[in-house]
Amino acid sequence: MQRWNNLASLAGRVLIAALFLAGAVQKAIDSAPAGEMLVNWGLPFGLVWVAMVYNLGAAVALILGIALRLVALSLALYCMVTSFFHLIPDDPWQMSIFVKNWAIAGGCLVLAGQGGGAWRLRFAP
Known part of the structure; x- marks a missing residue:
């Protein structure tokens, strides 16, 4: 059972x-x-590059399991905040992205709370 839990956690992170x-x-x-x-x-265009670097770094950290709880929590907050860019009730496509962002935030909160299984990198203090 533990092997399945670790596999499911890794697959979910990926x-x-x-x-x-x-x-x-x-x-x-x-x-x-x-x-x-x-x-x-009203935000600067240059924030796109900050978001790009953050998305890339957070994705790699999730896959490897580095600082997993902190990264997952930051991704949950990122999804919650960025969901409001898509809060356009007259546009069904944007509303689906809004809802998906909250669903992804939920998954990230589960990772933050439960951890990511044994198959991840850990660094000794």
Whole structure:
């Protein structure tokens, strides 16, 4: 049973990380859509690059299990905050992204609370 729990935890971490890896790649290839959302909210376009680096770093940390609880908690908060960029009730597509962000935040909160299983990197103090 423990082997299954560790496998499920690793698979869950990799699947959640895949979303953030894709976000980093999307921002690197075509930053305009994300940048436009930021600018529409009165924020600087350059935050796209900060988000890209954060998405990439957090995804790698999730996969490897480095600082897992802290990274998962930060990703949950990131998803909650960025969900409001998609809170456009007249646009069903944007509303689905809004709801997905909250669902992903929930998964990250579970990781933050429960940990990511035994199959991860740990560093001795």
